[in-house]
Amino acid sequence: MGFREALDSGKFVVTAEIGPVKGTEVEGILENAQILKGRVDAINVTDLQSSVMRLGSMAVCHLLIDHGLEPIFQLTCRDRNRLALQSDLLSAWVLGIRNVLALTGDHPTLGDHPQAMPVFDLDSVSLLRVIRRLNEGLDMMGNQLKGSTDFFPGAVVNPGADSEAAFEMQIIKMEKKIMEGARFFQTQGVYDLDVFKKFMRRVEGFRVPVLAGIILLKSAGMARFMNKNVAGVFVPEPLIKKMEETKDKVKTSIQIAAGLVKGLKDLCQGVHIMAIGWEKRVPAVLEEAGL
Amino acid sequence: MIVFEQKPFEEILGYLVHDEKVFILRCKGCAKANQAGGEADVTEMKKKLEGRGIDITGSTIRGLLCVKAKSILSELNKDLVNTSSILVMACGLGVQSLAEVTDKVVHPACNSMPDRESMERGKREHRCGTCGDCVLEFTGGICPLTACSKGLLNGPCGGTSNGKCEVSKEMDCGWMLIYDRMKKLDRLGVLKSFLESKDYRKMQGPRRLIT
Ligand code: SF4
Numbered sequence: 311m312g313f314r315e316a317l318d319s320g321k322f323v324v325t326a327e328i329g330p331v332k333g334t335e336v337e338g339i340l341e342n343a344q345i346l347k348g349r350v351d352a353i354n355v356t357d358l359q360s361s362v363m364r365l366g367s368m369a370v371c372h373l374l375i376d377h378g379l380e381p382i383f384q385l386t387c388r389d390r391n392r393l394a395l396q397s398d399l400l401s402a403w404v405l406g407i408r409n410v411l412a413l414t415g416d417h418p419t420l421g422d423h424p425q426a427m428p429v430f431d432l433d434s435v436s437l438l439r440v441i442r443r444l445n446e447g448l449d450m451m452g453n454q455l456k457g458s459t460d461f462f463p464g465a466v467v468n469p470g471a472d473s474e475a476a477f478e479m480q481i482i483k484m485e486k487k488i489m490e491g492a493r494f495f496q497t498q499g500v501y502d503l504d505v506f507k508k509f510m511r512r513v514e515g516f517r518v519p520v521l522a523g524i525i526l527l528k529s530a531g532m533a534r535f536m537n538k539n540v541a542g543v544f545v546p547e548p549l550i551k552k553m554e555e556t557k558d559k560v561k562t563s564i565q566i567a568a569g570l571v572k573g574l575k576d577l578c579q580g581v582h583i584m585a586i587g588w589e590k591r592v593p594a595v596l597e598e599a600g601l
Numbered sequence: 602m603i604v605f606e607q608k609p610f611e612e613i614l615g616y617l618v619h620d621e622k623v624f625i626l627r628c629k630g631c632a633k634a635n636q637a638g639g640e641a642d643v644t645e646m647k648k649k650l651e652g653r654g655i656d657i658t659g660s661t662i663r664g665l666l667c668v669k670a671k672s673i674l675s676e677l678n679k680d681l682v683n684t685s686s687i688l689v690m691a692c693g694l695g696v697q698s699l700a701e702v703t704d705k706v707v708h709p710a711c712n713s714m715p716d717r718e719s720m721e722r723g724k725r726e727h728r729c730g731t732c733g734d735c736v737l738e739f740t741g742g743i744c745p746l747t748a749c750s751k752g753l754l755n756g757p758c759g760g761t762s763n764g765k766c767e768v769s770k771e772m773d774c775g776w777m778l779i780y781d782r783m784k785k786l787d788r789l790g791v792l793k794s795f796l797e798s799k800d801y802r803k804m805q806g807p808r809r810l811i812t
């Protein structure tokens with residue numbers, strides 16, 4: 311069963327994430343992919359995450375397909391204008407890529423080439439509209455395509471936005487993304503089920519599946535760092551304490567993630583696990599969560 | 602007004618070949634640029650270049666180079682007879698205006714840059730990127746092209762934190778300002794409108810406004 315079918319079937323869907331290597335050594339990526347194979351419904355491949363130059367998302371998506379995994383092609387508006395975005399979408403389609411996650415992208419100044427020109431010719435909402443058009447056999451200008459795409463487009467939303475304005479704007483933008491064709495959402499990392507519950511209550515009526523983000527905690531330090539520096543991520547103090555006091559960080563991390571997955575089962579349609587280098591632990595999280 | 606600062610001395614020196622006879626021309630400049638120095642700049646430049654074996658045929662401060670390049674040049678004609686090139690301490694406009702009217706080699710001595718100070722002094726919501734298709738109607742009179750670091754037209758990115766932009770904690774997130782304004786105006790519904798991507802032909806850019 312493919313990713314789209316899994317969501318349609320109403321089963322609790324699991325996606326994971328792979329960040330391409332900075333360089334050409336793809337062995338590690340493929341190793342992680344093998345570990346995730348059969349355990350998740352699809353794997354996101356990030357697009358120059360955090361604006362750090364590295365191997366491209368499209369190439370890694372293609373490798374995953376070659377190895378029998380279903381990728382979700384993350385595509386940001388940071389580095390490509392509308393010509394390149396549309397062309398890359400056509401290229402992705404002919405390479406067998408079926409799922410796209412439309413993103414704005416981090417600002418280049420946050421990455422390792424801060425001098426780069428920020429493009430942002432389109433934004434995530436207009437990118438979704440473009441994907442819809444390509445699916446209809448038309449480019450952005452309405453020109454006929456010789457052969458169309460049939461992408462399954464998704465988008466992101468941040469349920470933990472830290473102020474009324476930020477939260478409400480996330481909901482408004484989510485609605486706009488749905489209007490422009492988003493068929494599923496993946497969220498920023500969730501650690502507080504009450505906050506997430508409140509969010510889900512607001513968006514349930516949209517009737518678009520939401521996969522809650524799970525970021526594996528590697529240490530208390532990482533949790534504190536995220537609380538300070540990652541927008542919309544808040545790790546509650548008791549969890550930080552657990553990570554601080556444990557003798558076995560890996561085990562505790564898995565327990566925390568599995569606990570969240572269990573709690574999320576009744577709240578949304580799936581989870582998106584961001585292991586950030588700990589891909590090998592994902593099967594253990596799923597096992598512990600009873601998936 | 603354009604703000605400029607002197608290029609690193611070694612870079613300027615690299616522009617000049619050994620047997621070159623150089624005349625130094627500094628623009629009196631607009632008010633802002635003038636604060637940066639003047640006489641002292643020129644004297645120091647002359648001294649430093651001579652110290653490195655460059656033949657300086659003369660130097661002067663005239664203005665405004667961007668609008669009066671032609672008349673300034675004719676006043677200097679005599680001084681320039683034995684000169685092979687002119688080192689211009691001025692903004693990019695000044696250098697270009699002079700290059701247009703002289704056959705001598707023109708070396709830029711400065712880097713021109715946006716006037717950030719006056720940009721920051723002016724209120725964000727008064728800034729305009731002259732995009733040719735104003736959307737202020739839909740954004741509560743706050744321009745998303747200039748108030749958002751990514752110029753996003755359809756709502757904020759996920760990087761907003763404590764009302765600030767992901768690019769810098771010193772900068773307000775433009776989209777948070779837009780939300781607050783629209784809420785006050787009781788027009789939040791308008792934020793659901795889809796705003797079309799910009800037509801870059803209408804925007805200022807290379808070869809757009811000047812023909
Ligand atoms: S939308 Fe365009 S015209 Fe209107 S203020 Fe912004 S840049 Fe200027």
Ligand code: SF4
Binds near residue numbers: 748756758760767768
């Ligand atoms: S944080 Fe706000 S101002 Fe900064 S890029 Fe994102 S939406 Fe724009």
